[in-house]
Structure formats: C-alpha cells, structure tokens
Amino acid sequence: MRRTLLNPKIDFVFKKIFGSEEHPEILISFLNAVLKPQKPIVSVEIKNSDLEKEYIEDKFSRLDVKALTSNKEIINIEIQLKNEYNMIQRSLYYWSKLYEEQLSEGDRYDKLSRTVCINILDFKYLKNDRFHNGYRLKEIETNEELTDLQEIHFIEIPK
Known part of the structure; x- marks a missing residue:
C-alpha cells in the first residue's frame, strides 16, 4: 500500500500537527x-x-489552534488559504475576543495576559517583501512601544 503525505495547509491536518x-x-x-x-x-x-457567544446575536467563531503557554501567554494560530481581504480585521477581532474573555465580573485588569495571534497565510497580503511580520502597539511619532500585551504576526507562505 502506497502512503501519501497529507497537505499540512488543510485545516484538519494543520490542527492535528x-x-x-x-x-x-x-x-x-x-x-x-x-x-x-x-x-x-x-x-x-x-x-x-x-x-463563546455571550448573546444569541453574537458572531460564533472557532479558532484553528488556541493555547496557553508556560509564559502565561494566550496564543491563537490561524491558517488561511484564500485571501478574503479581511485578515487584519479578522485578526484584530480574534485578538480582542481572546483578550476580553480573560476577565469576569469583578476581576482586576492586571489579570489580563499577553495575547498573541499568529496568522499563516497561503497568499501575499502585506505590502512588503518580508515573509514574517510582527506588530505591536507603538507611539506614532517616536515608535515607543506602549505594551507587548498585544502582538499580531503574519507569516506569508508564498514569500
């Protein structure tokens, strides 16, 4: 019997890996x-x-991989094969949901953990030649970093 390798970009295979x-x-x-x-x-x-949805009208979302690291970071990894021209918005939405769900009524804000989204794209999306780009919140003029609590990465396979 001949064995063939499964494509790691297929959602099911990606999640298994x-x-x-x-x-x-x-x-x-x-x-x-x-x-x-x-x-x-x-x-x-x-x-x-x-x-999870809070209200019936809320949008339901399922992430590809969600993990908590030994460094107490919440990580979301997504693979996207088709350019739907919304990766920045989608990534910010997923990031915000992961950040928001950490607190319950009465919790202190300092309980919030660093939250990172990693997007693996099977298409070119960003207007530069780098295959890996990472973003954080920074001051517009001085480039001073406000915080590392938010981090979003894009890895573009074709590059």
Whole structure:
C-alpha cells in the first residue's frame, strides 16, 4: 500500500500537527521560532478553540489552534488559504475576543495576559517583501512601544 503525505495547509491536518495534545513539542518549537521569547516556552496547554457567544446575536467563531503557554501567554494560530481581504480585521477581532474573555465580573485588569495571534497565510497580503511580520502597539511619532500585551504576526507562505 502506497502512503501519501497529507497537505499540512488543510485545516484538519494543520490542527492535528499544531494543536495536538499528544505532541506539544511541535507547537512549542514553532512558537519559540516565531515569537523568539526572552524566556523560552517549555510547555503549552491546548485550549477549547471555540470563542463563546455571550448573546444569541453574537458572531460564533472557532479558532484553528488556541493555547496557553508556560509564559502565561494566550496564543491563537490561524491558517488561511484564500485571501478574503479581511485578515487584519479578522485578526484584530480574534485578538480582542481572546483578550476580553480573560476577565469576569469583578476581576482586576492586571489579570489580563499577553495575547498573541499568529496568522499563516497561503497568499501575499502585506505590502512588503518580508515573509514574517510582527506588530505591536507603538507611539506614532517616536515608535515607543506602549505594551507587548498585544502582538499580531503574519507569516506569508508564498514569500
């Protein structure tokens, strides 16, 4: 019987590779390579990838991979094969939902953890030649970083 490799860009296969509780070392290695943290990630906990609705009219979303790192960061990894011309908006929406869901009534804001979205795109999207771009909130004129609590990455496979 001949074996063929499955395409890792297919949603189901992607989730089996990066969202596997049986083989967390794959996700850990990927996150350390992409984020280059000062303190390396040594463990991850794969979380439920559904973004729960608060009201019936709310938009339901399911992330590809959602994880909590040993550095107490919340990570979302998405793979997108087709350009729907909304990746920045979509990424900000997912990021905001992950950030918002951390607090309950009466919680203090300092409980909020660093939240990172990593978007792997099978198309060219950003107007530069770099295949990996990472963004944070910065002051417009001085480029002074306000915080690292928000970080959004785009990895464009064709580049």
